[in-house]
Amino acid sequence: MTTQNYRLVTVSAGVSDPSSTRLLADRATQRAVAILEDRGHTVTATTIDLRELLPELPQALSSQLMGPKFTRAIEALQAADGIIAAAPVYKAGASGLFSSFFQVLDNDLLIGKPVILAATAGTARHALVVDEEMRALFAYLRALPVPTGLFASTEDWTDKALGTRIDRAATELAILVESGFARKVRDDSWSRYQHTFGSAGGTELGIDLDSDMMRLATGGSLRDGRREPFDLTEG
Amino acid sequence: MQFGIMSVSDITRDPVTGYTPSEAERIDAVTRIAVHAEEVGLDVFAIGEHHNPPFFSSSPTTLLAHIAALTERLILTTSTTLITTNDPVRIAEEYAMLQHLSKGRMDLMLGRGNTAPVYPWFGQDIRQGLPLALENYNLLHRLWREDVVDWEGNFRGPLQGFTSTPRPLDDVPPFVWHGSIRTPEIAEQAAYYGNGYFANNIFWPKEHYQRLIDFYRRRFEAHGHGTQKEAIVGLGGQAFIAKNSQDAHDQFRPYFNEAPVYGNGPKMEDFEEMTPLSVGSPQEVIDKTLTFRDAFGDYQRQLFLVDHAGLPLKTVLEQLDLLGGEVVPVLRKELDAKREPGTAEAPTHAARVTAKYGDEEPRQPRPNANRGDNVTGGSPYQDSEQSVAAYPSM
Numbered sequence: 333m334t335t336q337n338y339r340l341v342t343v344s345a346g347v348s349d350p351s352s353t354r355l356l357a358d359r360a361t362q363r364a365v366a367i368l369e370d371r372g373h374t375v376t377a378t379t380i381d382l383r384e385l386l387p388e389l390p391q392a393l394s395s396q397l398m399g400p401k402f403t404r405a406i407e408a409l410q411a412a413d414g415i416i417a418a419a420p421v422y423k424a425g426a427s428g429l430f431s432s433f434f435q436v437l438d439n440d441l442l443i444g445k446p447v448i449l450a451a452t453a454g455t456a457r458h459a460l461v462v463d464e465e466m467r468a469l470f471a472y473l474r475a476l477p478v479p480t481g482l483f484a485s486t487e488d489w490t491d492k493a494l495g496t497r498i499d500r501a502a503t504e505l506a507i508l509v510e511s512g513f514a515r516k517v518r519d520d521s522w523s524r525y526q527h528t529f530g531s532a533g534g535t536e537l538g539i540d541l542d543s544d545m546m547r548l549a550t551g552g553s554l555r556d557g558r559r560e561p562f563d564l565t566e567g
Numbered sequence: 568m569q570f571g572i573m574s575v576s577d578i579t580r581d582p583v584t585g586y587t588p589s590e591a592e593r594i595d596a597v598t599r600i601a602v603h604a605e606e607v608g609l610d611v612f613a614i615g616e617h618h619n620p621p622f623f624s625s626s627p628t629t630l631l632a633h634i635a636a637l638t639e640r641l642i643l644t645t646s647t648t649l650i651t652t653n654d655p656v657r658i659a660e661e662y663a664m665l666q667h668l669s670k671g672r673m674d675l676m677l678g679r680g681n682t683a684p685v686y687p688w689f690g691q692d693i694r695q696g697l698p699l700a701l702e703n704y705n706l707l708h709r710l711w712r713e714d715v716v717d718w719e720g721n722f723r724g725p726l727q728g729f730t731s732t733p734r735p736l737d738d739v740p741p742f743v744w745h746g747s748i749r750t751p752e753i754a755e756q757a758a759y760y761g762n763g764y765f766a767n768n769i770f771w772p773k774e775h776y777q778r779l780i781d782f783y784r785r786r787f788e789a790h791g792h793g794t795q796k797e798a799i800v801g802l803g804g805q806a807f808i809a810k811n812s813q814d815a816h817d818q819f820r821p822y823f824n825e826a827p828v829y830g831n832g833p834k835m836e837d838f839e840e841m842t843p844l845s846v847g848s849p850q851e852v853i854d855k856t857l858t859f860r861d862a863f864g865d866y867q868r869q870l871f872l873v874d875h876a877g878l879p880l881k882t883v884l885e886q887l888d889l890l891g892g893e894v895v896p897v898l899r900k901e902l903d904a905k906r907e908p909g910t911a912e913a914p915t916h917a918a919r920v921t922a923k924y925g926d927e928e929p930r931q932p933r934p935n936a937n938r939g940d941n942v943t944g945g946s947p948y949q950d951s952e953q954s955v956a957a958y959p960s961m
Contacts, residue, residue: 390831390832390833391829391832391833391834391838393832394829394832394833395770395832395833396770396771397770397772397833397838397841397842528749529749529751529778529779530775530778534774537778539751539755539782541755545697545698545701548698548701548702548705548752549701549752549753549756549759550755550756550759550790551708551759551760553702553705553719553720554698554702554720
């Protein structure tokens, strides 16, 4: 395996200082960096502390107007090879800040990117939030959450098993990052996903002039050469 | 270069006084605003089209024809006319009528609007919004250029030997702008037909609009209508002007904070920094507006949004005094001085008549006699070419 430089981006929605969410995210990131380095790669790790984006959140939610910090966060995620996304659980769900941040991103920003999902809570009764709620959000975004979800409630911080699970998740992330899955999907199959002009964080700027809509735009008719999507009779 | 104002026709509670105008008051107010736009030396008045409260402008051509009768120079246009839910046949008829009544002082801007529920009210499907817009314009284009149209498409019944009346004034179709802020197909259609392209330039940073305007300019050239510089670009923008910056901010802030669409979201200062909004002294508004040319190239029409979000009539008329008295004269001078040679003039009916006919008299279609069936057939006008062979009767 040749040496690569990988970019890991950690998104933490913890709001206290120190924050157990940030702590869990940092541990997972640290392990993922160490594992990738052990495997002969170099890693650039960046953290997006969503608390710092809070002042720009209202305009992003109401007007899709991304402020400078949002813009930098989106650029970092767009370039990321792997992501660690961590949320505190409030009222039986990932925090509003966490969900809001991922909801305002373009649908195609994270396609195929491996993600460690992590959550913290004050009680073990929130344990399924990672797998039942956060995993669904990232499935919608066509991201690739690693099989092991991380969850830490108060008692987990004194249990060595949490460290084992972090190792597991970090290893899964490292292997997926190393596989180049996201890049290969982008290279080979990008056009099969739904995009809009300027999506994928402002990078999706290709315009296909040879489409049905473009033919209609230039005085043609939808009836000319219109084919059913699964018509295999020609070509 | 043409300067003017565009209204969305919203009837919004004044957040300072708590007063909500009646529909009757707001319709009268908009008429006065349009007339005053001409009085202060502006060139263009545009009205939107909506089919639900709190808007009144369901019938733009009626309003614009009334304003045309009260003014002498002002160009009347729309921002926008819904090319999706209106039957293109009705658009062809109504706007040709407006063109006659205003003696050519009109054009129109086509858009898809921002109101999803409007589609079913007119029997259409929002999922087909884009193909509807594209196909409808393809038909509209022909209805204004061919006396007799045979047509078949996906979204309305076919036409056989149809003539849209009245024919355009001087047989020169109204100029069309295609408004879009995110759809390459609309920019491509504008470029294909050599029509104008308008970006509302309200909500987002300039980079967002630059991409499609650049694309439109390149495609305008590719389709053989002239150089990229000759492409015809219009921009929106919004301004609030006072003698000094602090007063402008103090006066506009309550309206900004509760404005439809972006109210209760961004801070006004952030919005000013990130979007084309300018709030300030005449000089500040001039400086900000001059940056549009730097970003988008020489352009032909600048429309400001000045009457929304519950601003009372008196304030809007004062805004027009400042816009027409102190801002636009300087902008005209500065933009004229900077303008690169070889750019297009802003579109007017007179220029389009000259372009088509030179020194010759424009065509004035005179109908043939009614054959008794209220259908004029293959050659509806005395000078129209036969589209169906007519054999001599015995």
